């Protein structure tokens with residue numbers, strides 16, 4: 001199909017803009033998730049509950065309803081052991097909570113900061129699975145179902 005000459009440049013420009021947008025889309029937290037977390041948690045965060053990797057999709061935000069829950073989701077081994085720095089972890093957690101946590105995220109929950117992540121990483125409970133079980137028990141008692 002014949003395209004008027006002046007439209008060709010517009011097409012080239014638009015294509016370039018679209019391509020650079022999609023390259024940028026896999027930077028930052030999304031890229032870190034793909035590299036550091038997705039192998040276990042899967043692309044949509046559904047995990048493999050039958051193999052002990054909990055579903056985060058549509059539920060992760062409930063943890064923010066308790067200070068211990070807010071701490072715990074940064075203190076699990078997968079987050080503790082990543083080579084990401086505190087700022088990158090804060091950005092990653094905020095990205096997870098804004099995206100896959102869906103409506104489970106309380107609207108008034110403040111975002112994580114690098115300083116908060118740093119403090120949480122430095123003060124980890126000795127028994128994380130036990131701490132998780134306690135948080136989940138309390139959330140269930142509040143009416144928020146988590147596997």
Ligand code: HEC
Pocket residue numbers: 033036037038039040041052053054055056060072073074076077078079082092129132
């Ligand atoms: C080797 C597999 C593995 C990797 C890699 C991994 N995780 Fe996990 N994650 C788990 C398992 C298993 C749990 C369940 C708690 C536990 O036993 O530590 C979990 C729990 C969590 C939780 C708490 C959810 C809940 O319901 O308890 C969050 C949040 C989380 N991971 C985020 C991440 C992020 C972010 C990354 C990447 C930086 C990551 N994980 C990397 C296996 C992994």
